[in-house]
Amino acid sequence: MYKIRPLNLIELESRIDQESNEINSCQRIYAQDKINLFFNFIHEQPVSNRILERIQEDFSLLKNEIPENLSMFIHPAVKNKVKDILKTKEAQGHSVFS
Structure with a gap:
């Protein structure tokens, strides 16, 4: 290879x-x-x-919140849970890349 x-x-x-x-x-x-x-x-x-x-x-916590059988449609409850996890720049990993 x-x-x-x-x-x-x-x-x-x-x-x-x-x-x-x-x-x-x-x-x-x-x-x-x-x-x-x-x-x-x-x-x-x-x-x-x-x-x-x-x-x-x-983002392992976030990955655990996303269902395995994710399709093109994401249930609003799942979207809101993800948004709640990513409320701060630190939670988004922003401080690592700035």
């Missing part, structure tokens, strides 16, 4: 920008494939993978 070398921060930012622009500009039928490729790339890179791990750790 081909693995891309770990990118430095400038290269990573450039690649993320490029990949996200491709997702935004692609035809809808290709969007899911491009999103999957994007997340595979993000998970391969040590820096971005660690960021995703931190987000998962910081």
Whole structure:
């Protein structure tokens, strides 16, 4: 299996920008494939993978509040519970990234 070398921060930012622009500009039928490729790339890179791990750790409480069988419709009670959890910048993880 081909693995891309770990990118430095400038290269990573450039690649993320490029990949996200491709997702935004692609035809809808290709969007899911491009999103999957994007997340595979993000998970391969040590820096971005660690960021995703931190987000998962910081939002584990929120993840537990979202039902497993989540569909396109989110019940209003679930939405309100999520909003209650994210009332402050600190709860949103804002202080980590500022």
